[in-house]
Amino acid sequence: MRLDKYLCESSDLTRSQARSVLLSGEVTVNGEIIKRGTHVVQDGDEVQWEGETLSLVGLRYLMLNKPAGHECGNRNSQYPPVIDLLDVDKRDRLQTVGRLDVDTTGLILITDDGHWMHRIISPRKRCDKVYLVTLAEPLPENAEVRFQAGIKLEDEEQRGLPAALLRVDERSVRLTIQEGKDFHVKRMFESLGSQVLFLHCERIGPLSLDSDLQAGESRYLTPAEVADLARID
Known part of the structure; x- marks a missing residue:
């Protein structure tokens, strides 16, 4: 160099x-x-x-427990970017792997390795994303079947990919999906007549959010975790 x-x-x-x-x-x-x-x-x-x-910074891979009120996009938003929560050198080079809505909390991956990032977010990889969802109204009895069949969102011609729904209690569910469109989870539940009050990402692929990682805190991934995420298929 x-x-x-x-x-x-x-x-x-x-x-x-x-x-x-x-x-x-x-x-x-x-x-x-x-x-x-x-x-x-x-x-x-x-x-x-x-x-x-x-010394050179090198490629970096982190998990962050995203708090509400932070934007995963650029700095032109009215909300502070999640990247600003990191206390690392050259953080302007880092990007989030996919996005969470401003009011969504939980696991977000961050890296400056574009190739690794695209291996995870590529639609062909069908990477599982698990969310804990709190709803304003109870779901209909056939909700599990409808999610498994794929939800057809308003203004879209085709059904989405099958999703797995597990009820935690009357108004809380754990949802596993393989898609990541804007406001996708919220729109899926709205199509069943239920409003999402709280949305928290628990897992991406094989990696779960550390239970002791407080909102706004982050840590570097281990080499094994980086490799496991790269092998998603």
């Missing part, structure tokens, strides 16, 4: 700022002052800027 790019990848320097500190003689590679941005950094090289050793 070129030295100027290495500086940008491992610090908050812009490309022009990287050129400036190089020309000022503030950067060393293995103890030698290097002023050329085209210098190639090899594996094992020690790069220092103003005496501080720099």
Whole structure:
């Protein structure tokens, strides 16, 4: 990797700022002052800027317990982005793997590995997503059968994919789906005449939200968890 790019990848320097500190003689590679941005950094090289050793951030994979009132999209929303809840370097490079509505809580995955992300959200992968749903009204007796057959939403020509519904109590259910359209879960229940009061994502594929992870808290995934999610099929 070129030295100027290495500086940008491992610090908050812009490309022009990287050129400036190089020309000022503030950067060393293995103890030698290097002023050329085209210098190639090899594996094992020690790069220092103003005496501080720099290292590349690398690819990152996190789970976050999303609180209500945060947006999974960009910063143009009236709501704060979930990315701002993370205390990590270069967080502007991170993206949520899919989205949860502003008022939906629970498990959201975050990464800067686009290939890994698309393996999870690709419609062909049919990744299970499990939600705990609290409803305003009890469901009809045949709700399980209707979800299993696929719900036909208003303004859509075809039924959705089959979904599994498990009743927890009179107004709470656990729903497993493999689709992720905007407001999809809420629209499914509205088609049965029931309003969703509370929606919480518990699991994505084989990964469940840590029970001790408080709202707004996050942690890095283990290598095994990253690999398991990549193998979804």
